[in-house]
Amino acid sequence: MKIVGLRLATTAVFALAFALAVKAADRDEGGDSAHGFQAKLEYCKTCHGLSGEGYRGYFPMPRLAGQQPKYIENQLRAFIERRRVNPVMFNVAHVLSPATLAALSEHFRNLNPEPIGGGPRDHIALGKTIFEQGLPESNVPACSACHGPEAKGHEEIPRLAGQLFPYTLKALSYWGKERGVGGSRDDTSAIMVPTTHNLTHEQMSAIAAYLSYMK
Amino acid sequence: MKRITSKPAVLAIIMACVASPLSAQESLPIRNCTWCHGSSAQGYTSAPRIAGQTHRYIENSLLSFKSHARDNPASKQYMWGAAANLSGETARGFAVYFSELPASPANDGDEALASEGKSIYVEGRPASNVVSCIVCHGPNAEGFEGIPRLGGMGHDYLKRRLEQWNEGYHAAAEPMPRIAKRLSANEIEALASYLSFVR
Numbered sequence: 001m002k003i004v005g006l007r008l009a010t011t012a013v014f015a016l017a018f019a020l021a022v023k024a025a026d027r028d029e030g031g032d033s034a035h036g037f038q039a040k041l042e043y044c045k046t047c048h049g050l051s052g053e054g055y056r057g058y059f060p061m062p063r064l065a066g067q068q069p070k071y072i073e074n075q076l077r078a079f080i081e082r083r084r085v086n087p088v089m090f091n092v093a094h095v096l097s098p099a100t101l102a103a104l105s106e107h108f109r110n111l112n113p114e115p116i117g118g119g120p121r122d123h124i125a126l127g128k129t130i131f132e133q134g135l136p137e138s139n140v141p142a143c144s145a146c147h148g149p150e151a152k153g154h155e156e157i158p159r160l161a162g163q164l165f166p167y168t169l170k171a172l173s174y175w176g177k178e179r180g181v182g183g184s185r186d187d188t189s190a191i192m193v194p195t196t197h198n199l200t201h202e203q204m205s206a207i208a209a210y211l212s213y214m215k
Numbered sequence: 216m217k218r219i220t221s222k223p224a225v226l227a228i229i230m231a232c233v234a235s236p237l238s239a240q241e242s243l244p245i246r247n248c249t250w251c252h253g254s255s256a257q258g259y260t261s262a263p264r265i266a267g268q269t270h271r272y273i274e275n276s277l278l279s280f281k282s283h284a285r286d287n288p289a290s291k292q293y294m295w296g297a298a299a300n301l302s303g304e305t306a307r308g309f310a311v312y313f314s315e316l317p318a319s320p321a322n323d324g325d326e327a328l329a330s331e332g333k334s335i336y337v338e339g340r341p342a343s344n345v346v347s348c349i350v351c352h353g354p355n356a357e358g359f360e361g362i363p364r365l366g367g368m369g370h371d372y373l374k375r376r377l378e379q380w381n382e383g384y385h386a387a388a389e390p391m392p393r394i395a396k397r398l399s400a401n402e403i404e405a406l407a408s409y410l411s412f413v414r
Contacts, residue, residue, distance in 0.1 A: 039344050040344060042344070042393065043341075043344035043346060043397075046346050046390050046393050046394055047346055047350060047351075047390075050389075055351075055390075056359075056360070057350050057351030057352075057359060057362060058349070058350065058351055058352060058353035058354075058357075058358075058359040058362065059349075059350050059351075061350060087337070087338070088337075088338065088339070088347045088349065088350055091338045091339065091341045091347070092339075092341050094341075095341045095342050
């Protein structure tokens, strides 16, 4: 009888502890629990696409699928530290815990949807040439030298393959205004400043068009 | 004498034939729309403002009434019948015509909630996974391509649309059902209030 009572008490204690844990997880808005993580993941995908393929709203929301986790982490930190200016993403990033951030970037790395495409097709050939060979006469290095021959990126250097046409075009057009702000030496995005200054609008558009179809 | 009087009549007929293709709107039965949406298409009771709406959104909406993808009660009651025999060409004609009309804001929300609504619209509520509206609908809620203009729409219409996604209506309109389910009743009220004042 005593043993049964003890067992019941133990079960009750475990049940209570479990219930409290579940309640804590529900409240966990930073997303560290499994429940919180799924909700946060759905939140990201609401704007960036159900497969991370990106979305064309008033502002283009970039493809995250197949993106380098180190790049995603570095950019989210850049939003928080105001090295990269984007009011919406500042708010998004500053509630993410490091553990959630790592799990999210790992999740997106493994997605591989078809690119949305959409760049002007008559510009693709010029874009391919610039991507593979650069523009020696304008001192523009080949994009592939750093981003890789298949534009898959490496560590902090982003994947560009399949990125949305208007997103890449906007990034190249306003580079120094949005990224590498504040002159921090740690910010690797400053590397791109001279390159973007040496590109014409037509050349930027060509690169963005070529990348938008790349798998 | 008879021949002389008939000349102006013939001329009038010819003029009418020449003039009509020049103003495409005249061939559209605009009045069928404005009976409910108001003579200047600014909306009236449950019929939303369509003046100044993005043309792609109007066209898509008309086609989704016709296909019954848009299935909330007011759509069923009024718009399913209205769009049943609509050709693609007429839908496009209506869309372009109404998108070019000037729009004025409804200004019928709760002014005290407008600043909270603006903050949700611009920033979202990242801690509770509410996404920002501005990224798709634009800084002045002006819409983009097939994404509707929301600025200055009537408070009641905006509120009901946001509520209805949570009630299971118009489920095909990704990503809005997933966005709206994160909104509380107070947040919906604040958003609808803010947007009614946006010019």
